[in-house]
Amino acid sequence: MSVKLFVPCDTTALSLGADRIAAALQREADSRGATVEIVRNGSRGLFWLEPLVEVETAAGRLAYGPVELEDVAALADSGLFEGAQSHPLALGLTEEIPYLSRQQRLTFSRIGITDPLSLADYRAHSGFAGLEKALKLSPQAIVDEVKASGLRGRGGAAFPTGIKWQTVLAEPEGRKYIVCNADEGDSGTFADRLVMECDPYMLIEGMTIAGLAVGASQGYVYLRSEYPVAHRMFKEALKRAYEAGYLGADVAGSGRRFDLEVRLAAGAYICGEETSLLDSLEGKRGMVRPKPPLPAIEGLFGRPTVVNNVLSLAAVPFILDQGGAAYADYGMGRSRGTLALQMAGNIKRGGLIELAFGITLRELMEDFGGGTFTGRPLRAVQVGGPLGAYLPESQWDSPMDYEAFAAFGGVVGHGGVVMFDDTVDMGEQARFAMEFCAVESCGKCTPCRIGSVRGVEVIDRIRAGDNREANLELLTELCETMVDGSLCAMGGMAPFPVQSVMKHFPEDLQA
Amino acid sequence: MGVPMSVPKTSAQNITSISPAIRAGFEDWTPALVKQEIDALKDKPGAMLPILHAIQDRFGYIPEATVPIIAEAMRQTRAEVHGIISFYHHFRTHPVGAHVIHICRAEACQSMGSRQLESHIKSRLGADYHQTSRDNEFTVEPVYCLGNCACAPSIRIGDDIHGRMSPDKFDRLADRLTTSTLELK
Ligand SMILES: Cc1cc2nc3c(=O)[nH]c(=O)nc-3n(C[C@H](O)[C@H](O)[C@H](O)COP(=O)(O)O)c2cc1C
Ligand code: SF4
Ligand code: FES
Numbered sequence: 001m002s003v004k005l006f007v008p009c010d011t012t013a014l015s016l017g018a019d020r021i022a023a024a025l026q027r028e029a030d031s032r033g034a035t036v037e038i039v040r041n042g043s044r045g046l047f048w049l050e051p052l053v054e055v056e057t058a059a060g061r062l063a064y065g066p067v068e069l070e071d072v073a074a075l076a077d078s079g080l081f082e083g084a085q086s087h088p089l090a091l092g093l094t095e096e097i098p099y100l101s102r103q104q105r106l107t108f109s110r111i112g113i114t115d116p117l118s119l120a121d122y123r124a125h126s127g128f129a130g131l132e133k134a135l136k137l138s139p140q141a142i143v144d145e146v147k148a149s150g151l152r153g154r155g156g157a158a159f160p161t162g163i164k165w166q167t168v169l170a171e172p173e174g175r176k177y178i179v180c181n182a183d184e185g186d187s188g189t190f191a192d193r194l195v196m197e198c199d200p201y202m203l204i205e206g207m208t209i210a211g212l213a214v215g216a217s218q219g220y221v222y223l224r225s226e227y228p229v230a231h232r233m234f235k236e237a238l239k240r241a242y243e244a245g246y247l248g249a250d251v252a253g254s255g256r257r258f259d260l261e262v263r264l265a266a267g268a269y270i271c272g273e274e275t276s277l278l279d280s281l282e283g284k285r286g287m288v289r290p291k292p293p294l295p296a297i298e299g300l301f302g303r304p305t306v307v308n309n310v311l312s313l314a315a316v317p318f319i320l321d322q323g324g325a326a327y328a329d330y331g332m333g334r335s336r337g338t339l340a341l342q343m344a345g346n347i348k349r350g351g352l353i354e355l356a357f358g359i360t361l362r363e364l365m366e367d368f369g370g371g372t373f374t375g376r377p378l379r380a381v382q383v384g385g386p387l388g389a390y391l392p393e394s395q396w397d398s399p400m401d402y403e404a405f406a407a408f409g410g411v412v413g414h415g416g417v418v419m420f421d422d423t424v425d426m427g428e429q430a431r432f433a434m435e436f437c438a439v440e441s442c443g444k445c446t447p448c449r450i451g452s453v454r455g456v457e458v459i460d461r462i463r464a465g466d467n468r469e470a471n472l473e474l475l476t477e478l479c480e481t482m483v484d485g486s487l488c489a490m491g492g493m494a495p496f497p498v499q500s501v502m503k504h505f506p507e508d509l510q511a
Numbered sequence: 512m513g514v515p516m517s518v519p520k521t522s523a524q525n526i527t528s529i530s531p532a533i534r535a536g537f538e539d540w541t542p543a544l545v546k547q548e549i550d551a552l553k554d555k556p557g558a559m560l561p562i563l564h565a566i567q568d569r570f571g572y573i574p575e576a577t578v579p580i581i582a583e584a585m586r587q588t589r590a591e592v593h594g595i596i597s598f599y600h601h602f603r604t605h606p607v608g609a610h611v612i613h614i615c616r617a618e619a620c621q622s623m624g625s626r627q628l629e630s631h632i633k634s635r636l637g638a639d640y641h642q643t644s645r646d647n648e649f650t651v652e653p654v655y656c657l658g659n660c661a662c663a664p665s666i667r668i669g670d671d672i673h674g675r676m677s678p679d680k681f682d683r684l685a686d687r688l689t690t691s692t693l694e695l696k
Binding site: 264285 | 564602657661672673
């Protein structure tokens, strides 16, 4: 009888040699006369264990990891093909690894379990159940279900998704678009990537439902060019979804049309901002547009457009299948549902953690994350990407929730958590925040374009001990000017990390 | 925006004269081939970025001399096309070496020593950002996040991402890549 093995194929597993591990396992099996079927599954998101090899047994899937090439022969000797657990890398049942079993996976319920490109796997795990329900509902009823879920956009701004959809639905019939923002530019984030690489049909399903809800028959996914694996996987998933009749002129035999295309971005952080993204999709430089008009009213090619983050759209199949109330059952206050936390940087156990809103940063970094990778004391953590503040220890006990974070000047953003140990030079981090803004500014407004360049210079002077007091004052004013005078959050928030360093880590702004 | 396009940025300007085998799958461009790429895409809505990607993917860069061809086909001015190309960090107008290395400069990688890795790679290859090593093997580019932030620091070579990179690992990788290119010839 053939044994089923699983070797993940997402970017992280591949970046640690998963292809070579898969080949070596096949060789070991062949040389022992064992018949194995190697499935290239998605990643479970337990990245510190990648490449994570699994073996299917009657009791469930058993895990081994992180597997290096040198380990494969010994693993085979120890009886991996029979699910033996004697090797030091054996981890027992995958589902019982605490990091995973303590999560609440609604959106990421399938990742790592299935072959990402297998439609049969997708269907066997509730795939397209949300779409089937949506096809029986009126557009308004779909929008109402999304409103009832309390879902707020996961791209950063946390705007209620149902209200956005309502605006587009309310526009007169005609050409409308669904645009998925897969630009995922924040350092420390990879949840969008995981959706596209490990469960691409979920995004296709979510976008199709969005199309049905607002009366749009064309969708675009705007994907960052830094994600070649996601691009490859998603293109293949699109092809198969078309072949199986889930996309095109007759979605799942309903007579309704929905077409979907993936477009590659070209390495500009600002193109994650929705209006800049639309300009880029139209083939122009990605300049930020003033709002109003809202994209929901005048979006892509001047037409009403839903722009949503990957995770917002990926939450929709669950909401339609299980009901908006089932989603809203999770969370706290006005932050409903689950949040995809992405634990990164200097961390022992980095990876994806999907949990209801409300867990504290400290629990995430210590209980789940196990502290720093280096084993040194944790000093600072940046939440919410390059425009998010650096948080000192005094702020680690606040719950992950949009309002709670906003109350102390923090940003949940897309859910990225980047940890730094005590060797970090916070002055250098402050400088980088300004440098990044200078590199990535679209150039439309002066406070952002010029202010960021000045910011770098002033921080350099402060760090060199040149007129420190006067320059700190100058930096304070410069930050305020950028916050108040910028057209979009790029220039408006780039000072946040700088201000947090001035406030909480002033000792690093000395010569 | 951007850098004037005629400023030489690389230490190896005339790489078009190097045999195609060295350039890892990139073809030498001709106006006819460029037109072929444009014609295949130009009727899509918002075709400009797909076209620029197609040209760079095929030839390794977007040669200066293709700008008038693109401009004419897309009914835009040359200045507009220049403006678009220079806006996006991904597009380049200079030829590249056999392998393009993107080093992640973003925060998660910084927290795991990417600044030291960055200087190691640059000094080992004798090339700064946007430059190509003297042997035409490697072009070095910056990138801000590859989505591999839990296993930092990361670099990208061609379409392969490599996680938990260290100076030692990089040296071994570079040696392996250099030998395999030689074998191709
Ligand atoms: C500078 C900047 C960068 C952004 N980058 C992204 C991004 O990479 N992905 C994303 O989904 N939203 C990003 N956003 C937020 C988008 O403008 C927009 O709010 C979002 O795509 C809307 O989708 P949502 O409501 O589902 O979150 C960015 C915003 C700014 C100001
Ligand atoms: S704040 Fe910066 S990125 Fe935003 S519109 Fe102004 S110049 Fe462009
Ligand atoms: S910060 Fe380097 S891969 Fe994300």
